[in-house]
Amino acid sequence: MSRILEARCDASGKVFVNDHEVTDAVLTTDGAQASTGILVVDGALAVYLTSSVSDLTTTIEKTASALGQIAAALTTLDAKPVGGSGSAPAPAVSGQVTNIQTAQTELESLKGALK
Amino acid sequence: MKIQCLHGFYKMSEQNVGQASDFSRLYGLDLVARDGYITFDLLGGAPDHSLIGREFLGFKAIKTFAGSPWDVFKANEVVYDFNEGVMKAISTVTEIVVVVQSGNRLVSKGLIAAGSLDQDGRKISGYTAWYLRNTASWLYTEVTYV
Numbered sequence: 345m346s347r348i349l350e351a352r353c354d355a356s357g358k359v360f361v362n363d364h365e366v367t368d369a370v371l372t373t374d375g376a377q378a379s380t381g382i383l384v385v386d387g388a389l390a391v392y393l394t395s396s397v398s399d400l401t402t403t404i405e406k407t408a409s410a411l412g413q414i415a416a417a418l419t420t421l422d423a424k425p426v427g428g429s430g431s432a433p434a435p436a437v438s439g440q441v442t443n444i445q446t447a448q449t450e451l452e453s454l455k456g457a458l459k
Numbered sequence: 460m461k462i463q464c465l466h467g468f469y470k471m472s473e474q475n476v477g478q479a480s481d482f483s484r485l486y487g488l489d490l491v492a493r494d495g496y497i498t499f500d501l502l503g504g505a506p507d508h509s510l511i512g513r514e515f516l517g518f519k520a521i522k523t524f525a526g527s528p529w530d531v532f533k534a535n536e537v538v539y540d541f542n543e544g545v546m547k548a549i550s551t552v553t554e555i556v557v558v559v560q561s562g563n564r565l566v567s568k569g570l571i572a573a574g575s576l577d578q579d580g581r582k583i584s585g586y587t588a589w590y591l592r593n594t595a596s597w598l599y600t601e602v603t604y605v
Contacts, residue, residue: 347508347525361510368511368523385508385525388534 346386353379359392366390397458404455411448415441460590465529467538467549467573467584468505471497474589481592486570488541499541502528509535518546533584538573549574549582549605556583558602565599577602 351361357375359366361383369383369390381394418441460478463470471490473479479497483490491503498505501516505528509520515531516539524534532538540547552574558567570590575583582605589598 345507345526349508364510364513366510366512366523385523387526387530388522388524390523 346384349383349385351381351383351392353381353392353394359383366392400458401455404451408448408451408455411444411451415444415448418444460592462570462588462590464571464573464585464588465527466533468502468529468532469498469539469541473497475592478590478592482590485595486541488544499539499544501544501546502539506531516546518548540572540574541570542572547574549584552582558583558599561598565602567597567599570597571599571602577604581605 349361351359351366351369353359353371353373353375355376355378357371359369359371366383369392371392373379373392373394373396375392379394381392384391384393418437422437422441460482461472461474471479471482479490482488489500490497491500493503504516506515507528508525509515509523509531511520511523513520518535518537520535522534524531526534536549537546538549538552539545540552552572554572554575556567556571556575556577558565558571558577560566565586570588571583571586573583573585577583583602584605585601585603586599587601589600590596591598
């Protein structure tokens with residue numbers, strides 16, 4: 345018979361149930377940040393589980409943002425190729441920029457459809 | 460009256476109407492119904508889990524555990540002492556009882572407290588016992604040890 349209890353974990357990896365520290369709980373995550381989750385107790389096994397959706401959402405947001413910055417920078421470069429006398433103009437990268445922007449759009453769509 | 464002692468948790472059932480009240484009067488202990496059986500008053504609230512360091516039934520748990528109340532007792536090495544009405548670490552029970560074979564049954568004076576030692580020094584963790592109203596005696600059909 346197992347029990348599922350509401351729990352939280354602080355930034356030092358300590359698990360609490362109703363503010364009581366459960367010193368023998370096992371973490372399935374790094375526990376490097378405070379979180380809320382559940383403590384599953386089955387026999388002598390006590391496992392703390394937290395949702396990692398917020399971590400994943402943040403990762404996707406930052407990745408999409410970085411792609412946006414890269415695409416913008418390349419677009420700017422493409423518009424103003426450097427080419428003085430004796431040097432060739434930079435190659436056009438509009439195709440790659442489109443690909444990056446597509447990836448950015450896909451990531452943003454994924455963020456809104458996390459299970 | 461049938462009594463099962465499981466790691467210091469007690470489950471009782473009447474074989475005839477009125478046995479529970481007889482038992483309650485004899486020992487001066489209140490009984491309550493729980494999940495289809497009868498048990499001591501305190502054990503009516505025995506939890507199905509424990510959290511290390513948190514008290515249950517007045518005893519501080521030494522392990523986080525989930526299961527039947529008697530499994531929680533076993534995990535935390537605790538028994539209910541019906542003589543004193545409190546929970547005790549099984550290691551602190553030092554009572555010695557004599558259990559003798561009688562035909563295909565075991566006989567002992569009175570109801571055995573879980574954690575007691577038998578005459579061979581074995582610590583008793585459980586048993587199945589029958590209270591005989593007519594003779595006010597106890598027969599044991601099974602005794603288990605730690």
